[in-house]
Amino acid sequence: MLIRETEDGDAEAVAQLLLAADDARVISADGIRHMRRTQPERARMIDLVAEAGGGVVASGRAGLDTWTKTEGAAWAFVTVEETYRRRGIGDELGRRLLDHLGEISATKATSFFRWTEEGERWANARGWSRLLGGPLIAVDPRIVPEPSLPAGYRCVPMTEVAPEAVYEAVKTTALDEPGPVRHDDIRLDDFLRDWNEPDVDLESSTAVLDEDGNVVAFTFLNVAGERAQHGFTGTVREHRGRGLATAAKRRALRTAAARGVTRVTTSNAEENAAIRAINRGLGFEPIGEHVIFGRDL
Numbered sequence: 001m002l003i004r005e006t007e008d009g010d011a012e013a014v015a016q017l018l019l020a021a022d023d024a025r026v027i028s029a030d031g032i033r034h035m036r037r038t039q040p041e042r043a044r045m046i047d048l049v050a051e052a053g054g055g056v057v058a059s060g061r062a063g064l065d066t067w068t069k070t071e072g073a074a075w076a077f078v079t080v081e082e083t084y085r086r087r088g089i090g091d092e093l094g095r096r097l098l099d100h101l102g103e104i105s106a107t108k109a110t111s112f113f114r115w116t117e118e119g120e121r122w123a124n125a126r127g128w129s130r131l132l133g134g135p136l137i138a139v140d141p142r143i144v145p146e147p148s149l150p151a152g153y154r155c156v157p158m159t160e161v162a163p164e165a166v167y168e169a170v171k172t173t174a175l176d177e178p179g180p181v182r183h184d185d186i187r188l189d190d191f192l193r194d195w196n197e198p199d200v201d202l203e204s205s206t207a208v209l210d211e212d213g214n215v216v217a218f219t220f221l222n223v224a225g226e227r228a229q230h231g232f233t234g235t236v237r238e239h240r241g242r243g244l245a246t247a248a249k250r251r252a253l254r255t256a257a258a259r260g261v262t263r264v265t266t267s268n269a270e271e272n273a274a275i276r277a278i279n280r281g282l283g284f285e286p287i288g289e290h291v292i293f294g295r296d297l
Protein backbone atom coordinates (compact mmCIF):
# COMPACT_ATOMS: atom_id res chain seq x y z
CA MET A 1 0.00 0.00 0.00
CA LEU A 2 1.29 3.44 -0.98
CA ILE A 3 0.02 6.76 0.39
CA ARG A 4 0.76 9.73 -1.83
CA GLU A 5 -0.54 13.17 -2.71
CA THR A 6 -3.61 13.22 -4.90
CA GLU A 7 -3.17 14.24 -8.54
CA ASP A 8 -5.73 15.49 -11.03
CA GLY A 9 -5.61 12.09 -12.74
CA ASP A 10 -7.05 10.46 -9.58
CA ALA A 11 -10.29 12.41 -9.77
CA GLU A 12 -12.29 9.68 -11.55
CA ALA A 13 -11.25 7.02 -9.02
CA VAL A 14 -11.90 9.34 -6.07
CA ALA A 15 -15.38 10.20 -7.41
CA GLN A 16 -16.21 6.46 -7.65
CA LEU A 17 -14.92 5.92 -4.12
CA LEU A 18 -17.00 8.74 -2.64
CA LEU A 19 -20.14 7.67 -4.50
CA ALA A 20 -19.73 4.07 -3.34
CA ALA A 21 -19.57 5.30 0.28
CA ASP A 22 -22.60 7.58 -0.14
CA ASP A 23 -24.76 7.22 -3.22
CA ALA A 24 -26.89 10.19 -2.08
CA ARG A 25 -24.07 12.48 -3.17
CA VAL A 26 -23.81 14.12 -6.56
CA ILE A 27 -20.16 14.46 -7.35
CA SER A 28 -18.14 14.05 -10.55
CA ALA A 29 -14.48 13.86 -11.48
CA ASP A 30 -14.82 17.32 -13.05
CA GLY A 31 -16.28 18.67 -9.82
CA ILE A 32 -13.45 17.15 -7.77
CA ARG A 33 -10.80 18.59 -10.11
CA HIS A 34 -12.43 22.03 -9.99
CA MET A 35 -12.57 22.07 -6.19
CA ARG A 36 -8.94 20.90 -5.93
CA ARG A 37 -7.65 23.51 -8.35
CA THR A 38 -9.54 26.38 -6.75
CA GLN A 39 -8.85 25.45 -3.11
CA PRO A 40 -7.87 28.72 -1.40
CA GLU A 41 -4.32 28.84 -0.10
CA ARG A 42 -5.61 29.81 3.36
CA ALA A 43 -7.30 26.37 3.70
CA ARG A 44 -3.78 24.78 3.85
CA MET A 45 -5.35 21.57 2.54
CA ILE A 46 -3.70 18.17 2.49
CA ASP A 47 -5.12 15.80 -0.13
CA LEU A 48 -3.96 12.16 -0.11
CA VAL A 49 -4.87 8.87 -1.75
CA ALA A 50 -3.92 5.32 -0.87
CA GLU A 51 -3.01 2.99 -3.72
CA ALA A 52 -3.19 -0.79 -3.54
CA GLY A 53 -3.64 -3.56 -6.08
CA GLY A 54 -2.86 -1.10 -8.88
CA GLY A 55 -5.62 1.39 -8.09
CA VAL A 56 -6.79 4.12 -5.72
CA VAL A 57 -8.54 2.49 -2.75
CA ALA A 58 -8.83 5.38 -0.28
CA SER A 59 -8.98 9.15 -0.14
CA GLY A 60 -8.16 11.48 2.75
CA ARG A 61 -8.37 15.24 2.84
CA ALA A 62 -8.16 17.85 5.56
CA GLY A 63 -7.75 21.60 5.88
CA LEU A 64 -8.79 24.72 7.74
CA ASP A 65 -12.46 25.73 7.62
CA THR A 66 -12.41 28.88 5.47
CA TRP A 67 -16.09 29.74 6.14
CA THR A 68 -15.61 30.67 9.78
CA LYS A 69 -13.81 33.20 11.94
CA THR A 70 -13.52 30.53 14.64
CA GLU A 71 -9.79 30.19 15.26
CA GLY A 72 -8.38 26.72 14.60
CA ALA A 73 -11.54 25.21 13.06
CA ALA A 74 -10.72 22.48 10.55
CA TRP A 75 -12.30 19.59 8.65
CA ALA A 76 -11.16 16.11 7.65
CA PHE A 77 -12.57 13.26 5.56
CA VAL A 78 -11.40 9.70 5.11
CA THR A 79 -13.03 7.20 2.75
CA VAL A 80 -11.74 3.65 2.23
CA GLU A 81 -13.13 1.36 -0.44
CA GLU A 82 -15.23 -1.37 1.16
CA THR A 83 -13.06 -4.35 0.16
CA TYR A 84 -9.94 -2.63 1.54
CA ARG A 85 -11.36 -1.82 4.99
CA ARG A 86 -10.04 -3.30 8.25
CA ARG A 87 -6.42 -3.30 7.02
CA GLY A 88 -5.29 -0.11 8.74
CA ILE A 89 -5.50 2.11 5.64
CA GLY A 90 -8.03 4.47 7.23
CA ASP A 91 -5.90 4.63 10.39
CA GLU A 92 -2.76 5.55 8.49
CA LEU A 93 -4.53 8.16 6.36
CA GLY A 94 -6.29 9.58 9.40
CA ARG A 95 -3.02 9.84 11.30
CA ARG A 96 -1.39 11.79 8.48
CA LEU A 97 -4.37 14.14 8.22
CA LEU A 98 -4.35 14.85 11.96
CA ASP A 99 -0.55 15.37 11.96
CA HIS A 100 -0.99 17.91 9.17
CA LEU A 101 -3.81 19.69 11.02
CA GLY A 102 -1.57 19.88 14.09
CA GLU A 103 1.22 21.44 12.02
CA ILE A 104 -1.07 24.18 10.72
CA SER A 105 -2.34 25.03 14.24
CA ALA A 106 -5.84 23.61 13.86
CA THR A 107 -7.47 22.94 17.25
CA LYS A 108 -10.80 21.27 16.42
CA ALA A 109 -11.84 19.18 13.44
CA THR A 110 -15.24 18.17 12.10
CA SER A 111 -16.13 15.50 9.58
CA PHE A 112 -19.38 15.14 7.64
CA PHE A 113 -20.35 11.64 6.46
CA ARG A 114 -23.19 9.27 5.76
CA TRP A 115 -23.89 7.43 8.97
CA THR A 116 -23.18 3.73 9.24
CA GLU A 117 -22.75 1.69 12.39
CA GLU A 118 -19.25 0.76 11.20
CA GLY A 119 -18.36 4.41 10.51
CA GLU A 120 -19.56 5.52 13.93
CA ARG A 121 -17.65 2.76 15.72
CA TRP A 122 -14.47 3.54 13.77
CA ALA A 123 -14.70 7.27 14.52
CA ASN A 124 -15.59 6.79 18.22
CA ALA A 125 -12.58 4.52 18.71
CA ARG A 126 -10.34 7.32 17.37
CA GLY A 127 -11.56 10.09 19.63
CA TRP A 128 -14.34 11.49 17.44
CA SER A 129 -17.88 11.96 18.71
CA ARG A 130 -21.18 12.94 17.15
CA LEU A 131 -21.87 16.68 17.16
CA LEU A 132 -24.91 16.77 14.92
CA GLY A 133 -27.14 14.43 12.98
CA GLY A 134 -30.04 14.73 10.62
CA PRO A 135 -32.18 12.62 8.35
CA LEU A 136 -30.97 12.02 4.82
CA ILE A 137 -34.07 12.24 2.63
CA ALA A 138 -35.02 11.74 -1.01
CA VAL A 139 -37.86 12.67 -3.34
CA ASP A 140 -38.89 11.88 -6.90
CA PRO A 141 -39.12 15.47 -8.20
CA ARG A 142 -41.75 14.50 -10.78
CA ILE A 143 -44.39 14.54 -7.99
CA VAL A 144 -43.64 18.12 -6.89
CA PRO A 145 -46.33 20.74 -7.67
CA GLU A 146 -45.82 24.12 -9.39
CA PRO A 147 -44.52 26.96 -7.22
CA SER A 148 -46.93 29.63 -6.04
CA LEU A 149 -45.68 32.93 -4.63
CA PRO A 150 -47.21 35.89 -2.82
CA ALA A 151 -47.70 39.04 -4.94
CA GLY A 152 -44.52 40.97 -5.69
CA TYR A 153 -42.14 37.99 -5.76
CA ARG A 154 -40.89 35.92 -8.69
CA CYS A 155 -38.71 32.83 -9.19
CA VAL A 156 -35.87 32.92 -11.69
CA PRO A 157 -33.13 30.46 -12.63
CA MET A 158 -29.73 31.31 -11.16
CA THR A 159 -28.48 31.76 -14.73
CA GLU A 160 -30.44 35.04 -14.74
CA VAL A 161 -28.86 36.59 -11.67
CA ALA A 162 -25.36 37.79 -10.86
CA PRO A 163 -23.57 35.53 -8.37
CA GLU A 164 -22.71 38.61 -6.28
CA ALA A 165 -26.44 39.26 -5.73
CA VAL A 166 -26.97 35.70 -4.43
CA TYR A 167 -23.78 35.89 -2.37
CA GLU A 168 -25.21 38.59 -0.12
CA ALA A 169 -28.27 36.45 0.65
CA VAL A 170 -26.15 33.34 1.24
CA LYS A 171 -23.81 35.18 3.58
CA THR A 172 -26.57 36.43 5.88
CA THR A 173 -28.75 33.30 5.91
CA ALA A 174 -25.76 31.00 6.57
CA LEU A 175 -25.53 32.61 10.02
CA ASP A 176 -28.90 31.07 10.91
CA GLU A 177 -28.21 27.50 9.86
CA PRO A 178 -27.70 25.28 12.93
CA GLY A 179 -24.31 23.58 12.96
CA PRO A 180 -21.27 22.92 15.11
CA VAL A 181 -19.24 25.73 13.47
CA ARG A 182 -20.64 29.20 12.80
CA HIS A 183 -20.31 30.09 9.10
CA ASP A 184 -19.63 33.77 9.67
CA ASP A 185 -16.82 34.30 7.17
CA ILE A 186 -18.00 33.09 3.75
CA ARG A 187 -15.92 35.13 1.32
CA LEU A 188 -16.81 35.93 -2.26
CA ASP A 189 -13.91 33.90 -3.74
CA ASP A 190 -15.03 30.80 -1.82
CA PHE A 191 -18.65 31.36 -2.82
CA LEU A 192 -17.66 31.74 -6.50
CA ARG A 193 -15.76 28.46 -6.55
CA ASP A 194 -18.95 26.72 -5.40
CA TRP A 195 -21.02 28.69 -7.94
CA ASN A 196 -18.65 27.61 -10.75
CA GLU A 197 -18.48 23.97 -9.65
CA PRO A 198 -19.44 21.94 -12.74
CA ASP A 199 -21.99 19.79 -10.84
CA VAL A 200 -24.01 22.83 -9.74
CA ASP A 201 -26.95 23.16 -12.12
CA LEU A 202 -27.63 26.89 -12.40
CA GLU A 203 -30.73 26.26 -14.57
CA SER A 204 -32.62 24.39 -11.85
CA SER A 205 -31.00 26.27 -8.96
CA THR A 206 -33.43 29.07 -8.21
CA ALA A 207 -33.46 32.61 -6.84
CA VAL A 208 -36.58 34.43 -5.57
CA LEU A 209 -36.56 38.15 -6.33
CA ASP A 210 -38.65 40.83 -4.64
CA GLU A 211 -40.29 43.78 -6.43
CA ASP A 212 -37.00 45.67 -6.53
CA GLY A 213 -35.12 42.72 -8.00
CA ASN A 214 -33.26 41.84 -4.79
CA VAL A 215 -32.47 38.17 -4.15
CA VAL A 216 -34.48 37.32 -1.02
CA ALA A 217 -34.49 33.51 -1.20
CA PHE A 218 -32.53 30.83 -3.05
CA THR A 219 -31.89 27.16 -3.41
CA PHE A 220 -29.02 25.30 -5.08
CA LEU A 221 -29.15 21.95 -6.82
CA ASN A 222 -26.30 19.73 -8.04
CA VAL A 223 -27.30 17.48 -10.92
CA ALA A 224 -25.69 14.43 -12.57
CA GLY A 225 -27.87 12.48 -15.01
CA GLU A 226 -30.92 11.16 -13.17
CA ARG A 227 -29.61 12.17 -9.74
CA ALA A 228 -29.59 15.49 -7.97
CA GLN A 229 -28.63 16.74 -4.50
CA HIS A 230 -29.69 19.95 -2.85
CA GLY A 231 -27.10 22.51 -1.88
CA PHE A 232 -27.88 25.40 0.43
CA THR A 233 -31.40 26.88 0.71
CA GLY A 234 -32.13 30.17 2.46
CA THR A 235 -34.54 33.07 2.84
CA VAL A 236 -33.33 36.41 4.20
CA ARG A 237 -34.84 37.03 7.63
CA GLU A 238 -37.36 39.76 6.81
CA HIS A 239 -38.98 37.60 4.10
CA ARG A 240 -39.35 34.33 6.02
CA GLY A 241 -42.66 32.52 6.64
CA ARG A 242 -44.15 33.55 3.28
CA GLY A 243 -43.52 30.33 1.38
CA LEU A 244 -40.49 31.66 -0.53
CA ALA A 245 -38.11 28.80 0.25
CA THR A 246 -40.87 26.34 -0.61
CA ALA A 247 -41.49 28.07 -3.94
CA ALA A 248 -37.77 28.17 -4.79
CA LYS A 249 -37.45 24.47 -4.06
CA ARG A 250 -40.55 23.58 -6.04
CA ARG A 251 -39.21 25.39 -9.11
CA ALA A 252 -35.79 23.80 -8.68
CA LEU A 253 -37.22 20.30 -8.32
CA ARG A 254 -39.64 20.65 -11.23
CA THR A 255 -36.91 22.02 -13.51
CA ALA A 256 -34.67 19.12 -12.53
CA ALA A 257 -37.51 16.65 -13.23
CA ALA A 258 -38.03 18.20 -16.68
CA ARG A 259 -34.31 17.62 -17.29
CA GLY A 260 -34.64 13.89 -16.51
CA VAL A 261 -33.87 13.79 -12.77
CA THR A 262 -35.79 11.09 -10.88
CA ARG A 263 -34.22 11.30 -7.41
CA VAL A 264 -33.17 14.32 -5.38
CA THR A 265 -31.49 13.93 -2.00
CA THR A 266 -30.78 16.33 0.85
CA SER A 267 -30.16 16.31 4.59
CA ASN A 268 -30.74 18.80 7.38
CA ALA A 269 -29.88 19.07 11.03
CA GLU A 270 -32.38 17.38 13.34
CA GLU A 271 -33.10 20.74 15.01
CA ASN A 272 -33.70 22.70 11.77
CA ALA A 273 -37.49 22.55 12.12
CA ALA A 274 -38.33 25.01 9.32
CA ILE A 275 -36.44 23.32 6.49
CA ARG A 276 -37.54 19.90 7.69
CA ALA A 277 -41.20 21.02 7.57
CA ILE A 278 -40.66 22.34 4.04
CA ASN A 279 -39.02 19.13 2.84
CA ARG A 280 -41.73 16.95 4.39
CA GLY A 281 -44.31 19.06 2.55
CA LEU A 282 -42.45 18.53 -0.71
CA GLY A 283 -42.68 14.75 -0.30
CA PHE A 284 -39.10 13.95 0.77
CA GLU A 285 -38.81 10.64 2.66
CA PRO A 286 -36.03 9.27 4.89
CA ILE A 287 -33.39 7.01 3.30
CA GLY A 288 -30.59 7.31 5.87
CA GLU A 289 -28.71 9.77 8.02
CA HIS A 290 -25.93 12.32 7.58
CA VAL A 291 -23.84 13.19 10.62
CA ILE A 292 -21.12 15.60 11.66
CA PHE A 293 -18.53 14.20 14.05
CA GLY A 294 -15.88 16.27 15.76
CA ARG A 295 -12.78 16.03 17.94
CA ASP A 296 -10.23 18.25 19.61
CA LEU A 297 -6.73 18.13 18.16
Ligand SMILES: CC(C)(COP(=O)(O)OP(=O)(O)OC[C@H]1O[C@@H](n2cnc3c(N)ncnc32)[C@H](O)[C@@H]1OP(=O)(O)O)[C@@H](O)C(=O)NCCC(=O)NCCS
Pocket (backbone or CB within 6 Å): 173, 174, 176, 177, 178, 217, 231, 232, 233, 234, 235, 236, 239, 240, 241, 242, 243, 244, 245, 246, 247, 268, 272, 273, 274, 275, 277, 278, 281
Ligand atom coordinates in the same frame (compact mmCIF):
# COMPACT_ATOMS: atom_id res chain seq x y z
C1 LIG B 1 -35.23 27.36 6.44
C2 LIG B 1 -35.58 28.64 5.68
C3 LIG B 1 -34.91 28.55 4.32
C4 LIG B 1 -37.10 28.73 5.50
O1 LIG B 1 -37.41 29.82 4.64
P1 LIG B 1 -38.92 30.41 4.50
O2 LIG B 1 -38.97 31.17 3.24
O3 LIG B 1 -39.31 31.05 5.76
O4 LIG B 1 -39.73 29.04 4.32
P2 LIG B 1 -41.28 28.86 3.93
O5 LIG B 1 -42.02 30.10 4.26
O6 LIG B 1 -41.34 28.34 2.54
O7 LIG B 1 -41.70 27.67 4.88
C5 LIG B 1 -41.42 27.73 6.24
C6 LIG B 1 -41.90 26.43 6.85
O8 LIG B 1 -41.22 26.23 8.06
C7 LIG B 1 -42.16 26.08 9.12
N1 LIG B 1 -41.51 26.59 10.29
C8 LIG B 1 -40.89 27.76 10.46
N2 LIG B 1 -40.36 27.85 11.69
C9 LIG B 1 -40.64 26.68 12.29
C10 LIG B 1 -40.38 26.16 13.57
N3 LIG B 1 -39.67 26.85 14.46
N4 LIG B 1 -40.83 24.92 13.85
C11 LIG B 1 -41.51 24.20 12.95
N5 LIG B 1 -41.80 24.64 11.71
C12 LIG B 1 -41.36 25.88 11.40
C13 LIG B 1 -43.34 26.87 8.64
O9 LIG B 1 -44.50 26.49 9.32
C14 LIG B 1 -43.38 26.46 7.18
O10 LIG B 1 -43.86 25.12 7.06
P3 LIG B 1 -45.12 24.74 6.13
O11 LIG B 1 -44.60 24.86 4.72
O12 LIG B 1 -45.42 23.33 6.51
O13 LIG B 1 -46.15 25.74 6.49
C15 LIG B 1 -35.10 29.89 6.47
O14 LIG B 1 -35.55 29.78 7.80
C16 LIG B 1 -33.60 30.08 6.49
O15 LIG B 1 -33.03 30.73 5.60
N6 LIG B 1 -32.90 29.50 7.50
C17 LIG B 1 -31.43 29.62 7.60
C18 LIG B 1 -30.72 28.77 6.56
C19 LIG B 1 -31.04 27.32 6.70
O16 LIG B 1 -31.04 26.75 7.77
N7 LIG B 1 -31.30 26.66 5.55
C20 LIG B 1 -31.64 25.28 5.53
C21 LIG B 1 -30.48 24.44 5.37
S1 LIG B 1 -30.17 24.12 3.67
